[in-house]
Amino acid sequence: MTPAGKRITLISVGILALAGVGSLLATELALKHSITLNSYGNPVGGSFRLMDATTGTMTDKSFQGRWMLVLFGATHCGQDACTPALQAMSAAMDEVDPGKRKMVIIFVSLDPDRDDAQRLRQYGETISPRVVAGTAAPFALADLAKEYHAPVEKMTDPEWDYAMRMSPQFVVMDPQTRYRGTIDAQADKASMAASLRQIMAADAPAP
Numbered sequence: 001m002t003p004a005g006k007r008i009t010l011i012s013v014g015i016l017a018l019a020g021v022g023s024l025l026a027t028e029l030a031l032k033h034s035i036t037l038n039s040y041g042n043p044v045g046g047s048f049r050l051m052d053a054t055t056g057t058m059t060d061k062s063f064q065g066r067w068m069l070v071l072f073g074a075t076h077c078g079q080d081a082c083t084p085a086l087q088a089m090s091a092a093m094d095e096v097d098p099g100k101r102k103m104v105i106i107f108v109s110l111d112p113d114r115d116d117a118q119r120l121r122q123y124g125e126t127i128s129p130r131v132v133a134g135t136a137a138p139f140a141l142a143d144l145a146k147e148y149h150a151p152v153e154k155m156t157d158p159e160w161d162y163a164m165r166m167s168p169q170f171v172v173m174d175p176q177t178r179y180r181g182t183i184d185a186q187a188d189k190a191s192m193a194a195s196l197r198q199i200m201a202a203d204a205p206a207p
Helices: 003-032 082-096 117-127 138-147 189-201
Strands: 049-052 057-059 067-073 103-109 131-135 154-157 161-164 169-173 179-184
Touching (some): 049 117, 082 103, 082 117, 103 138, 179 189
Parallel strands (some): 067 103, 103 131
Antiparallel strands (some): 049 057, 049 131, 154 161, 169 179
16 A cells, blocks of 8 residues: 555544544433423423434424324334334324325434434334434433333343333324324324324314
């Protein structure tokens, strides 16, 4: 290799190393960021602030104007329940919202120790562009899960040592972040689509 080639190689390695360090620092910063919750007067659900799959920060305001279907779980999900639930809801959304502009799934990982930005991005990509995954520090996740009436439970797992239990239902928030109901996370696509249509057709709650 020529001296010029060696210099180019060293520069490239240095740039990649700095990018990796930057990603790690961004993840650590996001995970330490506290969440200030606001229920907006909802009996279930409300505001959130999460580290997203690009090591940035996403909040409920990021999705204002779209219906949000919020599900808690992890990429290491108890009984492998999360992936089929997300796939079924994504397919139901495609039926109800073929233009793919009105609805989004917010998948909240309860396992920040293993679900870093890269893993969350890869996991979402394997399911659907509708799935936006995020996480936060454990204490903040506990508060958020309580706000959304979702359990936080570790399960023993023979392959992964432990897994996180999926919440039993998707929490449906309308485009103004108002609670509109829940949908069984273990329902099939047809049932989910029917529930979505029924919820969206119902009169909006009083502001």
